[in-house]
Amino acid sequence: MARALAAPELLLLAVAAVWGASYAVTKPVLGQMPVAAFLALRFALTFVVLAPALRPLLRPGGAAGLAVGGVLGLLLLAIFVCETEGLRRTPAGQAAFLISLCVAFTPWVEWALSGRRPALRLFAATGLCVAGTALLALDGQAPAGHAAGAALMLAAALLRACMVCLTRRLAPRHALPALSLTAVQCGVVALGASVLALRPGSGGWVLPPASVGFWAAMAFLVLGCTVFAFFAQNHAVQRMPPSRAALLMGSEPLFGALIAVALLGERLDAAGWLGGLLIAGAAAWAGLPRRQRAQRPQAQPPSTTSVEPTT
Numbered sequence: 001m002a003r004a005l006a007a008p009e010l011l012l013l014a015v016a017a018v019w020g021a022s023y024a025v026t027k028p029v030l031g032q033m034p035v036a037a038f039l040a041l042r043f044a045l046t047f048v049v050l051a052p053a054l055r056p057l058l059r060p061g062g063a064a065g066l067a068v069g070g071v072l073g074l075l076l077l078a079i080f081v082c083e084t085e086g087l088r089r090t091p092a093g094q095a096a097f098l099i100s101l102c103v104a105f106t107p108w109v110e111w112a113l114s115g116r117r118p119a120l121r122l123f124a125a126t127g128l129c130v131a132g133t134a135l136l137a138l139d140g141q142a143p144a145g146h147a148a149g150a151a152l153m154l155a156a157a158l159l160r161a162c163m164v165c166l167t168r169r170l171a172p173r174h175a176l177p178a179l180s181l182t183a184v185q186c187g188v189v190a191l192g193a194s195v196l197a198l199r200p201g202s203g204g205w206v207l208p209p210a211s212v213g214f215w216a217a218m219a220f221l222v223l224g225c226t227v228f229a230f231f232a233q234n235h236a237v238q239r240m241p242p243s244r245a246a247l248l249m250g251s252e253p254l255f256g257a258l259i260a261v262a263l264l265g266e267r268l269d270a271a272g273w274l275g276g277l278l279i280a281g282a283a284a285w286a287g288l289p290r291r292q293r294a295q296r297p298q299a300q301p302p303s304t305t306s307v308e309p310t311t
Contacts, residue, residue, distance in 0.1 A: 018224045030087065034202060040196075047190050049222060073192070075163050097279045099153055102156075103283040136279070250283055251280075253276065
């Protein structure tokens with residue numbers, strides 16, 4: 001048992017902690033830049049960092065990968081617009097819990113697209129998620145008007161579920177490595193957010209603050225939440241059973257809520273914590289692979305599951 005929490009498990013916990021921290025890191029920044037301009041800057045920097053991964057586009061079949069990346073990039077843009085605008089209006093801890101609903105939504109979206117009926121436990125998990133969301137809505141510590149932000153976070157969670165399913169369906173149509181596909185998507189998000197920043201009422205383009213805090217937050221989001229998390233997650237999930245990976249990644253919203261309390265001084269009342277824990281637990285349960293009980297961990301093949309970077 002001394003080796004139960006080995007390096008891959010610790011690495012995956014680090015990814016969950018980094019992604020959980022992103023909510024508390026991002027929220028103060030959104031008071032310094034409009035959402036569209038913030039997204040354009042963040043993903044432009046990420047695109048520059050990942051640009052060396054675009055070389056496979058020059059190979060035969062690269063155009064197909066570019067087309068798939070373009071479609072997924074537009075969907076990712078919609079996700080981040082909803083998620084970031086929702087985070088601006090919602091306490092970071094609540095946002096972290098609500099976005100984890102994407103795990104519970106995914107089997108239902110897959111059912112709608114492919115006709116593959118979810119496992120019976122998904123019905124129970126969905127009921128727990130609904131109960132948890134209702135309890136979060138009753139949180140007396142949340143600011144007035146947070147309902148609109150919560151609705152945007154739910155929309156982002158549903159779009160993330162669509163993203164997972166669409167990525168799987170489009171996978172046979174291209175041969176790009178995952179990192180190359182991520183780079184294309186980041187470029188599309190940067191370009192799309194730049195266009196959105198020009199819309200009337202979007203806040204327009206503003207120069208980013210020259211403060212150390214702002215650029216430290218941006219470096220964390222670009223290098224930590226995307227570059228580090230991408231490599232760490234893909235390294236770790238191939239070295240453990242999918243069930244353990246799902247449970248470890250299910251800790252992301254818990255990290256998000258705890259870090260929001262520590263860094264931002266946010267508070268959840270008893271109903272809020274209970275609702276958040278119900279959502280996180282149900283999402284982790286929903287993320288377990290089918291027939292998990294009947295399989296021995298040693299016999300499971302390496303997982304290649306990849307989760308999109310969070311806020």
